[in-house]
Amino acid sequence: MPKKPPLLAQLAGIGPGLSVNGAREQFGAICYRLNNETRALEVLLITTRESHRWAIPKGWPMEGRTGYQVAEQEAREEAGVSGKVSKKPFGYFTYLKSLSDGERVPCLVQVHLLKFEKALDHYREKGQREILWCSCFEAAVKVGEPELKGLFRLLHDPKSKIRP
Incomplete structure (x- = not known):
């Protein structure tokens, strides 16, 4: 089986599609907490249902809901967590989504x-994903x-003015 090219090489092949008008929009949540014992900052990762790669809770726009409300709902449905969500975006990242038809x-x-x-205790996708x-490292x-990696590094950086 041929080795899959790195993500940046895959993205380079669809360049024009990554413009804001060509890309599909999603909303996601970086869920964070302080570890009770170490007081260190921790973030939540979940696996995707199909490819089992590590990701954050995210989903498609929902009619009548803002981006931050969608991010909050996706965290609840996909990872079973609730909390206070920031209305202001922390950042953005791009990726290639594989649809059910293979596109x-x-x-x-x-x-x-x-x-x-x-x-x-109970949430929609319980048992379908690893948590x-x-x-942040x-x-x-x-x-x-790569851009999501950068968001985790930014969140981790003690010199950053962006702190949770």
């Missing part, structure tokens, strides 16, 4: 921070999207 489309994800308050709380290593 791959470019997506631009608006990311909001969600401060973890509680884990839910992992980890350091570990999250940046595990995810494949």
